[in-house]
Amino acid sequence: MLNKSYLKEVFQSSMLKDVMQPNIMFVQCHLLSGEVFILYCVTIISKNYSNIIETLNFKRATHYNGPYTVLQSVRQFQQPIQAQKAGLDGKQVGKETLPPPFTVSILSDGPRSQRSLSSLRSLSDCGNNMASSFSRILSSKRNVGILSLVGAGSLTVGLLLNREQHVSAGAPVRRVYPASAEYPDLRKHNNCMASHLTPAVYAKLCDKATPNGYTLDQAIQTGVDNPGHPFIKTVGMVAGDEESYEVFADIFDPVIVERHNGYDPRTMKHPTDLDASKIRSGQFDEKYVLSSRVRTGRSIRGLSLPPACTRAERREVERVVVNALGGLQGDLSGKYYSLTDMSEKDQQQLIDDHFLFDKPVSPLLTCAGMARDWPDARGIWHNNEKTFLVWINEEDHTRVISMEKGGNMKRVFERFCRGLQEVERLIQEKGWEFMWNENLGYILTCPSNLGTGLRAGVHINLPRLSKDARFAKILDNLRLQKRGTGGVDTAAVGSTFDISNLDRLGQSEVHLVQTLIDGVNFLIECEKRLEKGQDIKIPAPISQFK
Amino acid sequence: MPFGNTHNNFKLNFKVEEEYPDLTKHNNHMAKVLTKEMYAKLRDKQTPTGFTVDDVIQTGVDNPGHPFIMTVGCVAGDEESYEVFKDLFDPIISDRHGGYKPTDKHKTDLNFENLKGGDDLDPNYVLSSRVRTGRSIKGYALPPHNSRGERRAVEKLSVEALNSLDGEFKGKYYPLKAMTDAEQEQLIADHFLFDKPVSPLLLAAGMARDWPDARGIWHNENKTFLVWVNEEDHLRVISMQKGGNMKEVFKRFCVGLNKIEEVFKKHNHGFMWNEHLGYVLTCPSNLGTGLRGGVHVKLPKLSTHAKFEEILTRLRLQKRGTGGGRSVRGGHSLPQLPTMEGAADGRAAGQPAPLA
Numbered sequence: 001m002l003n004k005s006y007l008k009e010v011f012q013s014s015m016l017k018d019v020m021q022p023n024i025m026f027v028q029c030h031l032l033s034g035e036v037f038i039l040y041c042v043t044i045i046s047k048n049y050s051n052i053i054e055t056l057n058f059k060r061a062t063h064y065n066g067p068y069t070v071l072q073s074v075r076q077f078q079q080p081i082q083a084q085k086a087g088l089d090g091k092q093v094g095k096e097t098l099p100p101p102f103t104v105s106i107l108s109d110g111p112r113s114q115r116s117l118s119s120l121r122s123l124s125d126c127g128n129n130m131a132s133s134f135s136r137i138l139s140s141k142r143n144v145g146i147l148s149l150v151g152a153g154s155l156t157v158g159l160l161l162n163r164e165q166h167v168s169a170g171a172p173v174r175r176v177y178p179a180s181a182e183y184p185d186l187r188k189h190n191n192c193m194a195s196h197l198t199p200a201v202y203a204k205l206c207d208k209a210t211p212n213g214y215t216l217d218q219a220i221q222t223g224v225d226n227p228g229h230p231f232i233k234t235v236g237m238v239a240g241d242e243e244s245y246e247v248f249a250d251i252f253d254p255v256i257v258e259r260h261n262g263y264d265p266r267t268m269k270h271p272t273d274l275d276a277s278k279i280r281s282g283q284f285d286e287k288y289v290l291s292s293r294v295r296t297g298r299s300i301r302g303l304s305l306p307p308a309c310t311r312a313e314r315r316e317v318e319r320v321v322v323n324a325l326g327g328l329q330g331d332l333s334g335k336y337y338s339l340t341d342m343s344e345k346d347q348q349q350l351i352d353d354h355f356l357f358d359k360p361v362s363p364l365l366t367c368a369g370m371a372r373d374w375p376d377a378r379g380i381w382h383n384n385e386k387t388f389l390v391w392i393n394e395e396d397h398t399r400v401i402s403m404e405k406g407g408n409m410k411r412v413f414e415r416f417c418r419g420l421q422e423v424e425r426l427i428q429e430k431g432w433e434f435m436w437n438e439n440l441g442y443i444l445t446c447p448s449n450l451g452t453g454l455r456a457g458v459h460i461n462l463p464r465l466s467k468d469a470r471f472a473k474i475l476d477n478l479r480l481q482k483r484g485t486g487g488v489d490t491a492a493v494g495s496t497f498d499i500s501n502l503d504r505l506g507q508s509e510v511h512l513v514q515t516l517i518d519g520v521n522f523l524i525e526c527e528k529r530l531e532k533g534q535d536i537k538i539p540a541p542i543s544q545f546k
Numbered sequence: 547m548p549f550g551n552t553h554n555n556f557k558l559n560f561k562v563e564e565e566y567p568d569l570t571k572h573n574n575h576m577a578k579v580l581t582k583e584m585y586a587k588l589r590d591k592q593t594p595t596g597f598t599v600d601d602v603i604q605t606g607v608d609n610p611g612h613p614f615i616m617t618v619g620c621v622a623g624d625e626e627s628y629e630v631f632k633d634l635f636d637p638i639i640s641d642r643h644g645g646y647k648p649t650d651k652h653k654t655d656l657n658f659e660n661l662k663g664g665d666d667l668d669p670n671y672v673l674s675s676r677v678r679t680g681r682s683i684k685g686y687a688l689p690p691h692n693s694r695g696e697r698r699a700v701e702k703l704s705v706e707a708l709n710s711l712d713g714e715f716k717g718k719y720y721p722l723k724a725m726t727d728a729e730q731e732q733l734i735a736d737h738f739l740f741d742k743p744v745s746p747l748l749l750a751a752g753m754a755r756d757w758p759d760a761r762g763i764w765h766n767e768n769k770t771f772l773v774w775v776n777e778e779d780h781l782r783v784i785s786m787q788k789g790g791n792m793k794e795v796f797k798r799f800c801v802g803l804n805k806i807e808e809v810f811k812k813h814n815h816g817f818m819w820n821e822h823l824g825y826v827l828t829c830p831s832n833l834g835t836g837l838r839g840g841v842h843v844k845l846p847k848l849s850t851h852a853k854f855e856e857i858l859t860r861l862r863l864q865k866r867g868t869g870g871g872r873s874v875r876g877g878h879s880l881p882q883l884p885t886m887e888g889a890a891d892g893r894a895a896g897q898p899a900p901l902a
Contacts, residue, residue: 213553
């Protein structure tokens with residue numbers, strides 16, 4: 001019978017005695033019916049205790065009968081736990097209060113557990129980076145064996161060895177003043193964070209921290225320091241790690257809803273689809289379309305994001321990604337150029353190719369701490385043909401770009417998908433994976449890039465249409481956005497624009513690229529009609545979420 | 547930037563080699579001193595407010611420096627930083643302050659009566675006289691590290707202290723975020739208004755966070771005594787007037803400082819001071835007196851003389867443009883060099899304070 005005392009007995013088996021300080025235990029229980037339940041409980045065992053002190057919580061996992069499901073639920077208990085202290089001889093010598101731990105919920109397991117893990121974080125009393133080791137253990141097939149036992153009705157207990165604890169637990173956040181004294185003055189601010197960070201929300205979240213120690217104050221710093229513009233509403237906050245979106249969900253969720261036009265991560269699921277073969281008519285008339293490009297970002301699960309990453313983590317991201325990119329073959333094979341030791345010649349070439357990125361100067365980024373330690377562990381990788389480019393440790397762990405001159409968007413997207421999937425396969429071989437979950441899609445630093453993180457666009461010449469009064473409305477209805485050809489915040493040169501998809505979250509990559517293709521084709525049709533002196537019509541607005 | 551306390555513990559999971567910054571292209575005091583071994587020794591420490599060695603050095607890592615100008619490259623986040631990270635700060639202080647040893651004692655003397663002369667600098671040459679220093683309020687974290695709550699508390703306490711002054715010190719506080727246009731115009735015209743820092747040296751240290759919250763300017767009615775609140779330090783105190791009566795400027799400076807300190811002490815939040823470092827400020831270059839006493843002086847002939855620089859050096863003086871530490875215009879301002887007593891040589895001539 002699966003209850004606390006039974007498990008306690010199991011825990012006290014000989015397997016455990018050799019283990020000095022496990023922190024997280026997960027139990028996978030195979031029932032006679034063939035169903036698998038995964039239970040998790042978190043216990044605290046510190047050096048002083050030779051027994052399991054207390055199992056804190058049993059949470060029944062999601063009923064799993066599919067290949068895998070997504071997880072992620074790190075909740076921090078508010079109450080400290082009462083622990084029994086035992087001497088070396090096993091006799092109970094007293095009780096002690098240990099600080100509140102985290103519980104970790106793993107909601108799935110399965111043959112393809114790559115997408116099935118959140119980054120598991122260790123308990124609040126040690127800032128251990130167990131997530132990466134743990135998620136790596138669980139993601140590689142050979143280690144799934146650790147979890148599952150043979151036979152139905154059996155109980156498997158897995159243990160994760162803890163590294164030595166460095167310091168005893170403290171409160172996650174230094175708090176000398178009450179929340180009301182710390183609440184930022186947002187009266188002159190116009191950004192999504194300021195719109196939703198009420199004093200109540202601030203009070204609720206201000207003394208929480210992610211397992212790595214990232215706090216609310218850090219997440220919102222960029223929005224506090226940059227009040228915004230009356231016309232342009234910026235997001236005003238960033239994530240320091242994957243768990244930020246969970247720990248600070250009370251502020252991130254409404255920001256996401258606003259920024260992504262009603263997509264609610266609490267209730268909706270984001271579809272991921274990188275099957276380029278589904279794209280229809282992706283070849284544009286090159287009389288109008290000068291170049292085609294698709295970009296996105298990817299984060300490496302288990303490592304903090306640019307606002308919070310340590311130098312070691314950033315270097316690890318560089319190592320992992322460059323290693324994977326080194327395995328690309330054929331038209332994707334290429335070379336890495338590290339920003340720290342780039343030759344003058346290489347630098348000039350990268351500038352000429354418009355590939356080189358610079359230290360961020362935008363206060364939106366610098367206030368978020370993304371330019372720290374520049375240019376350490378930053379670099380650019382591109383293939384020999386200069387059609388597939390990866391930025392490392394700029395605004396995100398990686399920014400992946402596929403592009404070429406001309407109008408063959410289908411080929412650009414095909415290369416994009418192929419490259420991404422290859423890189424993903426290569427990092428998985430080494431036990432890594434991308435940050436992703438089924439509500440938020442791919443996790444990136446800025447909430448505006450969640451979901452697909454995809455911006456597919458063209459540089460297009462529309463001399464007549466761009467002067468038509470209906471241009472803005474047409475773009476709006478087609479869910480397209482125009483920018484200058486220098487990228488975001490630049491003006492157009494002549495009548496050449498950068499036209500790209502507006503949406504990021506709530507629709508799949510294939511869907512967004514198809515929307516762009518259909519939209520650009522429509523724009524070209526309009527231009528052609530105007531050339532012939534014919535009239536054009538504003539298209540009906542496209543519905544957003546299917 | 548101040549992270550949660552657990553962030554430093556989390557970093558300890560990585561090896562020293564992995565976390566140690568790349569300082570090969572750097573030229574600042576911190577980079578000269580911070581070896582991998584020292585970093586290894588200091589990285590698991592933190593001050594009681596949670597300031598870590600990475601917080602101390604971030605500005606120096608992000609700003610490699612200039613071949614000609616040696617910046618300090620580190621800051622303190624609170625009073626205890628100088629103690630917890632003394633292995634790093636002591637050699638930097640020694641280098642920056644002409645060999646000042648960890649065992650040296652700094653003498654504080656704010657008795658204006660001990661000043662000899664200074665009341666008759668020829669106003670045909672000396673256009674204005676000025677003395678400035680900084681003060682930190684004990685018990686609060688410093689600008690790189692303080693939270694909004696702490697900064698506001700410093701402002702509240704400072705304004706209370708300043709508003710209690712009377713006589714020639716009676717004045718008014720102008721908070722940056724609630725200033726009227728007219729007030730702003732006037733403060734600009736008086737050259738009192740300070741702006742959000744743009745120097746990457748300051749920004750990288752996190753001193754401009756939450757701007758302009760809890761920042762402001764206080765000055766007396768005569769416009770001869772000015773205090774900046776929460777700019778680069780908790781307080782920057784400036785006494786000035788036109789002409790060459792430095793004695794009077796210094797007297798007002800000393801009297802004003804002592805009066806303010808009385809009020810802070812009553813609240814059990816005196817100034818940060820100890821007998822080794824003197825007055826404790828954010829940048830190690832301002833330790834000791836934090837004092838810069840100077841004049842705007844016209845020296846049309848002497849300034850073109852070949853030996854001008856050498857004369858200045860021997861007199862332990864430094865020249866700047868009249869725009870302060872950064873600009874070069876018109877006449878010269880001549881502050882004196884060392885900020886810590888007991889330092890035989892002080893700073894080298896021509897080096898501006900890196901955080902000013």
